[in-house]
Amino acid sequence: MELLGKILIGLIALEHIYILYIEMFAWETKGKETFKGSLAPELFKPTKTLAANQGLYNGFLAAGLIWTFFIEEHHWRFHVAIFFLTCIIVAGIYGAFTASRKIFWVQALPAIVTLVVLHF
Template sequence: MTTFALILTGLIGLEHLGVMFLEMFAGPHTQANAFDMPITFLKQENAQIALSNQGIYNGALGLLIISSLFLFNGATLLTVMRLLMFFIMIVGTYGGLTATRKIFILQLLPATVTFILLFL
C-alpha cells in the first residue's frame, strides 16, 4: 500500500503545481471559476498580486513534494511525506473554512487519504 500512497503523494504534488499555474498565470475569468471568487475582485491589481503570492507557495510545496520522492527513501521518505500531507490537511481545513468549500474535496480529502495510507 505504501507504493500506492507514494503515487498519490506525487499526484498531490502535481495538483499543487497546477494550482500554482492557476493562481499565477490564469486570467481573471478562469480564476473566478476555479476559486469561486467575484470577477470584479480578481480584476484588481492587488488581488492578482495576492493570488500570485499564494501561487508561489503552492508551487514551492508541489516541488518540495515531488523532489522529496527522489531525494529521500525508506523511513525518512515516509516521515517527510507524512509531515507534508499533515501540513496540507491543516492548510486545506483553513482554506475550506475561509475561501471555498471545494478545497475540502480537492486538497483536504486527498491529503487525508494519503496520510492514512502512509501509515499502512
C-alpha cells in the first residue's frame, strides 16, 4: 500500500504541475479549452493575471507533495502528505461548489482516494 500511496501522490503532483502550466502559461489557449462553459471566452485575457496567481498556488501544492519523496522519516512524511492532500481536497470541494462540479472529480476525489490509501 505504501508504494501505491507514493504512486498516487506522484500522479496528483503531476496533475497540479499541469494545472500550474495551464493557469500560468497557457490560460488563453489551453485554459479556454479546459474551462469552456465555465468562463466566457472574452474573460480569459482580462483574468490572465488572476489565473497565473491560482497556478502558482497549484505549484505550491505540487511542491509540497513532491517534498514528501525526500522526507526519510515515515511519520513526518505521512503528516506532510496528509496536510497537502487535505489542502487539495478543500480546494477541490470549494471549486466544485463555486466554479464547476467537474473540479471535485478531477481534483478532490483523487486526493481523497490517496488519503484513504495512505491510512492503510
